[in-house]
Amino acid sequence: MKTIALLGSTGSIGVRTLALVAQFPERFQAVALAAGSNLELLACQVAAFHPELVSVATPELARTLAADPRMRGTEIVWGADGALAVASHGKADVVVSAIVGAAGLRPTLAAVLAGKQVALANKEALVVGGELITAAARQRGVSLMPVDSEHSALFQCLRCLDGRPRGELRRVIITASGGPFFKLPADKLRDVTVAQALRHPTWKMGSKITVDSATLMNKGLEVIEARWLFDLSPAQVDILVHPQSIVHALVELVDGSIIAHLAVADMGIPIAYALSFPERLGLAQPGPLSLAECGQLSFERPDFERFPCPRLAYEALKAGGTMPACLNAANEESVQGFLAGAARFVDIPVLVEKVMERHVNRPARALEDLLEVDGWARRATREAIERAPAVISTAGARAALAGDRHA
Numbered sequence: 255m256k257t258i259a260l261l262g263s264t265g266s267i268g269v270r271t272l273a274l275v276a277q278f279p280e281r282f283q284a285v286a287l288a289a290g291s292n293l294e295l296l297a298c299q300v301a302a303f304h305p306e307l308v309s310v311a312t313p314e315l316a317r318t319l320a321a322d323p324r325m326r327g328t329e330i331v332w333g334a335d336g337a338l339a340v341a342s343h344g345k346a347d348v349v350v351s352a353i354v355g356a357a358g359l360r361p362t363l364a365a366v367l368a369g370k371q372v373a374l375a376n377k378e379a380l381v382v383g384g385e386l387i388t389a390a391a392r393q394r395g396v397s398l399m400p401v402d403s404e405h406s407a408l409f410q411c412l413r414c415l416d417g418r419p420r421g422e423l424r425r426v427i428i429t430a431s432g433g434p435f436f437k438l439p440a441d442k443l444r445d446v447t448v449a450q451a452l453r454h455p456t457w458k459m460g461s462k463i464t465v466d467s468a469t470l471m472n473k474g475l476e477v478i479e480a481r482w483l484f485d486l487s488p489a490q491v492d493i494l495v496h497p498q499s500i501v502h503a504l505v506e507l508v509d510g511s512i513i514a515h516l517a518v519a520d521m522g523i524p525i526a527y528a529l530s531f532p533e534r535l536g537l538a539q540p541g542p543l544s545l546a547e548c549g550q551l552s553f554e555r556p557d558f559e560r561f562p563c564p565r566l567a568y569e570a571l572k573a574g575g576t577m578p579a580c581l582n583a584a585n586e587e588s589v590q591g592f593l594a595g596a597a598r599f600v601d602i603p604v605l606v607e608k609v610m611e612r613h614v615n616r617p618a619r620a621l622e623d624l625l626e627v628d629g630w631a632r633r634a635t636r637e638a639i640e641r642a643p644a645v646i647s648t649a650g651a652r653a654a655l656a657g658d659r660h661a
C-alpha cells in the first residue's frame with residue numbers, strides 16, 4: 255500500500271490521480287489533500303477518500319469547509335503553510351505535486367526536504383527552482399518521478415541507457431501537439447479568443463496549461479523541466495510538433511538510433527506509472543493504442559516566429575540564475591491577463607520578453623532569491639498590462655512597456 259499526499263486534488267491532474275486511487279484501493283490510499291478554493295469538489299473527495307488532513311487557500315474557506323458535515327474527522331488547514339503541511343504529512347510515502355504554477359514550488363521543495371518520493375506534475379516548480387529542488391533531491395536520496403507525459407516518456411526511453419556511459423546520448427526530443435492555432439497565419443493570431451485558446455485539440459487540462467499549450471510556452475517550460483529532471487544541456491533538448499500526440503518523446507543515441515515512447519494521449523498512463531514504478535498497472539482506460547486507426551504520425555519543426563515563447567524559454571534556460579523564475583512569473587501573469595480579457599493572445603510573448611529584458615539576472619542561491627524575483631516579475635507584468643491595455647503587441651505600446659531595470 256502506497257500512501258499519497260496530493261497537492262492540487264481538485265485540478266485536472268488531481269482528479270485523475272484520485273480516479274486511480276479509487277480504481278486500485280489495495281495499492282493506494284490518499285492521506286492528505288491540498289486544494290485552492292473548490293470546496294464542493296474537495297468535500298466530495300473527502301467523503302470518498304477519508305484523508306486525515308486537507309488544506310484550502312484561505313482561513314475563510316477553511317471555516318466554510320469546517321461547517322460541512324462531510325468533513326467530520328478530517329483536520330483542515332489553510333494557506334501556504336497548509337499546503338506545506340500536506341506536502342510533509344507524516345503518513346505519506348509519496349507526494350503528487352499538481353498545484354498549478356509557481357505556487358507549487360514551496361510545497362514541492364517541502365516534500366523533497368521531508369524525504370518523500372515526489373510524482374511531479376507541477377513543471378513550474380522545476381522551471382523556477384530546478385537547481386534547488388534537484389540538489390535537495392540528490393542530497394536526500396529522493397526520486398522525482400515525472401508525471402508530465404513527455405517527461406514520463408523520456409524517463410522510460412532513457413532507461414535504454416541504464417548502466418551505459420552518458421556520452422552515448424546525443425539528444426532528446428519532446429513533442430508538442432502544436433495547440434489549436436498551429437496552422438493559423440500570424441495576422442489571425444491577434445483575434446484569437448479565450449474560448450478558442452481553451453479548446454485544445456488532444457488534451458483536456460486546466461486553463462493555464464491549455465493556454466500555455468496554445469502559445470507553445472508549455473513546451474518551453476518542458477524544455478527547462480527536462481534539463482533539470484535528466485541533467486541535460488539546453489542544446490540537448492529539442493522540440494518537434496506532432497499533432498496526433500501519440501509519440502510523446504524520443505531519445506537519440508550516438509549511433510543514430512532513436513528510441514520513442516508511444517501511447518494514447520491520456521494522463522492516467524503517466525500518473526499511474528509515476529505511482530507504481532517500476533511495476534505497470536493494468537489500466538482499463540484509455541484502452542490499447544491502435545496505430546492502424548491512427549494511420550499517420552507526422553512531425554514538423556515548431557515556428558518560433560509565430561510562437562516566440564519556446565525561444566524565450568531557451569533564452570531563460572541558457573541565462574540560468576533567476577531568469578527562468580522571471581520568465582515563469584511573467585508568463586503566469588500574462589496568461590492570467592489574457593484569461594481576464596486584459597491582454598490579447600499575441601501580447602503574452604511580448605509581455606514576457608519585455609519583463610525578461612528588464613530583469614537583471616543573478617544567481618539563484620536560495621528560495622528567497624527566487625520568490626523575490628517571482629514577486630517583482632508579477633508586479634512588472636501586471637503594471638505593463640495596466641499601462642498598455644490590450645494593444646501591447648503594437649510597436650508604440652512596446653515602447654511604453656520599457657521601464658526601469660530590476661536590480
Ligand SMILES: NC(=O)c1ccc[n+]([C@@H]2O[C@H](COP(=O)([O-])OP(=O)(O)OC[C@H]3O[C@@H](n4cnc5c(N)ncnc54)[C@H](OP(=O)(O)O)[C@@H]3O)[C@@H](O)[C@H]2O)c1
Pocket residue numbers: 261262263264265266267268288289290291292293310311337351352353354355357375376377378401402403457458459460461462463521
Ligand atoms: N492537466 C494536465 O493534463 C497536465 C499535464 C502535464 C502537466 N500538468 C501540470 O500539472 C499542474 C496542474 O495542472 P492542472 O491542469 O491539473 O491544473 P488545474 O486543473 O488548473 O488545477 C490546479 C490545482 O491547483 C490548485 N491550486 C491552485 N492554486 C493553489 C494554491 N495557491 N494553493 C493550493 N492549491 C492551489 C487548484 O485548486 P482549486 O481548483 O480548488 O482552486 C487545483 O486543485 C500544472 O503545473 C500543469 O502544468 C498538467
